[in-house]
Amino acid sequence: MGQPPSAEGTPKASPAVPTAQAELWPGRAPEQTPEALVVFAASSLQDVLPLVARAWQAEAGVSVRFSFDATSRLAPQILRGAPADVFISADDVWMRWLEERGGVDGTSIRPVTANQLVFVVPRGASNPPEDPGSIARSDLARIALAGENVPAGRYARAALESAGAWGTLEPLVIRGGTVRATLEWVARGEADGGIVYRTDALAEDRVSIAFAFEGGDYPTPTYSGAVTTRTERREAADAFLGFMSGPEAAALFSASGFGPDGDGATGAQVPPPALDAASGLDPWSAVRLSLIVAFAAVLLGLVPAVALGWVLARRDFPGKSFVSMIVMAPLVVPPVVTGFLLLSVLGRESALGGLLASLGLAIPFTLLGATLAALVVGFPLYVMAIRAVFDTVDQRFEEVSWTLGVPKAPTFRRISLPLALPGIAAGAVLAFARALGEFGATVVLAGNMEGETRTIALAVYSLLESPSGQGATWTLVIASVMLSLLALLGFERLSRWQRRRMEDHHGR
Numbered sequence: 001m002g003q004p005p006s007a008e009g010t011p012k013a014s015p016a017v018p019t020a021q022a023e024l025w026p027g028r029a030p031e032q033t034p035e036a037l038v039v040f041a042a043s044s045l046q047d048v049l050p051l052v053a054r055a056w057q058a059e060a061g062v063s064v065r066f067s068f069d070a071t072s073r074l075a076p077q078i079l080r081g082a083p084a085d086v087f088i089s090a091d092d093v094w095m096r097w098l099e100e101r102g103g104v105d106g107t108s109i110r111p112v113t114a115n116q117l118v119f120v121v122p123r124g125a126s127n128p129p130e131d132p133g134s135i136a137r138s139d140l141a142r143i144a145l146a147g148e149n150v151p152a153g154r155y156a157r158a159a160l161e162s163a164g165a166w167g168t169l170e171p172l173v174i175r176g177g178t179v180r181a182t183l184e185w186v187a188r189g190e191a192d193g194g195i196v197y198r199t200d201a202l203a204e205d206r207v208s209i210a211f212a213f214e215g216g217d218y219p220t221p222t223y224s225g226a227v228t229t230r231t232e233r234r235e236a237a238d239a240f241l242g243f244m245s246g247p248e249a250a251a252l253f254s255a256s257g258f259g260p261d262g263d264g265a266t267g268a269q270v271p272p273p274a275l276d277a278a279s280g281l282d283p284w285s286a287v288r289l290s291l292i293v294a295f296a297a298v299l300l301g302l303v304p305a306v307a308l309g310w311v312l313a314r315r316d317f318p319g320k321s322f323v324s325m326i327v328m329a330p331l332v333v334p335p336v337v338t339g340f341l342l343l344s345v346l347g348r349e350s351a352l353g354g355l356l357a358s359l360g361l362a363i364p365f366t367l368l369g370a371t372l373a374a375l376v377v378g379f380p381l382y383v384m385a386i387r388a389v390f391d392t393v394d395q396r397f398e399e400v401s402w403t404l405g406v407p408k409a410p411t412f413r414r415i416s417l418p419l420a421l422p423g424i425a426a427g428a429v430l431a432f433a434r435a436l437g438e439f440g441a442t443v444v445l446a447g448n449m450e451g452e453t454r455t456i457a458l459a460v461y462s463l464l465e466s467p468s469g470q471g472a473t474w475t476l477v478i479a480s481v482m483l484s485l486l487a488l489l490g491f492e493r494l495s496r497w498q499r500r501r502m503e504d505h506h507g508r
Helices: 019-024 049-060 072-081 092-100 152-163 167-173 180-185 198-202 234-244 247-255 284-312 322-330 336-348 351-358 365-390 394-401 408-436 440-445 456-463 470-507
Strands: 036-043 066-068 086-089 110-114 117-122 141-144 173-176 193-197 205-210 221-229
Touching: 019 408, 036 072, 036 234, 049 066, 049 198, 049 247, 072 086, 072 092, 072 221, 086 470, 092 152, 110 322, 117 152, 117 180, 117 198, 117 351, 141 152, 141 180, 152 167, 152 193, 152 247, 152 336, 167 351, 173 180, 180 205, 180 234, 193 198, 193 284, 198 205, 205 470, 221 234, 234 247, 284 322, 284 408, 284 456, 284 470, 322 456, 336 351, 336 365, 336 440, 365 408, 365 440, 365 470, 394 408, 440 456, 456 470
Parallel strands: 036 066, 036 086, 141 173, 141 193
Antiparallel strands: 086 221, 110 221, 117 193, 117 205
16 A cells, blocks of 8 residues: 655654653654654545644654545555554544454544534525525435445435435435545536535535534534554554644634534434445446446447548548547546546536537436446447457458449448458457446546446445445455456457458468
8 A cells, every 4th residue: 555645744853852752752862753643534634634733743743644535445444454543534433343343442532523514506506405404395406425435425314314305315316435526526517516514615616505404403523533553653643632632733623614523512423324234235236237338338339439440440541640549548548537528528517518418418427427438438449459350351352342343331341341240349348348347437427326327346436435345345346357257258259250260261
């Protein structure tokens, strides 16, 4: 695992050691600089914790390095041996999960701070809901929440259930991986509203806070911290947790929109997910959707892939290298970047996306969006395989046909295409295999919606963040590996068939 990014560089040794540092390490020589403390913390704290760490370093002379991510990803990382000294969770469920498995010292767990859930809408939105009771009666088409295993996602669902709106709004929900991803969808206008933390909403000027979930009926997001059981810097870790509970850190949290601390929170607690079920996720739904998306991507790409493959193999024209570069680009561009570009072009805020949406053909966060993402990412392999096939088809057969007066189009249909058919099928199978494993572009363009866009890769990603998803994860992993290997076996068999046919024709 890579080293977490550093919030502050390691301080230079100085002759004078602060008093707090001397108390923490009484046996350490004054010229020695303590090793940096490694803190794994919820991503919603990434703006404020570096400020707290700077104040801590000034007092104790100890630098801090952070790894920020969703709590649901950090906890399993710590359990698998990630080099963390302190863990700061965005809810108690994952902290308890880690404590039960020996990842953190239960006696060290203490409240750190708190947050608040708010409902946000794109800035300038007309007629936003004014309170929790009006959400179900509003004309919202899409509501963005964080993932169901991410604390913010469970807090949001609990809030909607308390408001009596979950049953009505559940079909409208799209899931982001983190609070920041959820906020971005609202800011871009891809979702009509969303539930995020107040601190994140205040940091994004493209959204407006419609209302806050206030009162005892709604959950109060609380953060707790603990020392990991594998730390070799126990005294420093305890001291850092103590500092975060002190008045100086509390002032920094308050200035960033956090507080009061979890000990003073009065909101309702979020019910923990059932630890004997995989958060309600149906693995076979993901397998079925993956097959649908992969087959649809192959079928949609067949004609353009054959046309481009033939043109690139048989024609020389100005700009051929440029066309080839554009076709191959998704093969080397990171899939999440491809997804971002597709969302920028096809999102509701773009000219093309807005036109398609007005015609009833919305693409983001739909099955069509997942199919398009898989098609774009797998298309280079499709074209590359078909181009190679047409390179091997002997052009003399076509030339003989032309000399007999047969036009080029019928010659292509009756001679070139049949000769290349096994190779085209091999390219289709290769594109199918790539579509089965697509993740990055899909999660950005289509989201992670159970039963609609959640393919195998997205389901595995979600289950890895679930305290109880190991069984379903292995089901999906085995299904994915088997399908991929079968597809690759088919590709190999079809490629051999194509080579034998070409050898037979060349030998005649």
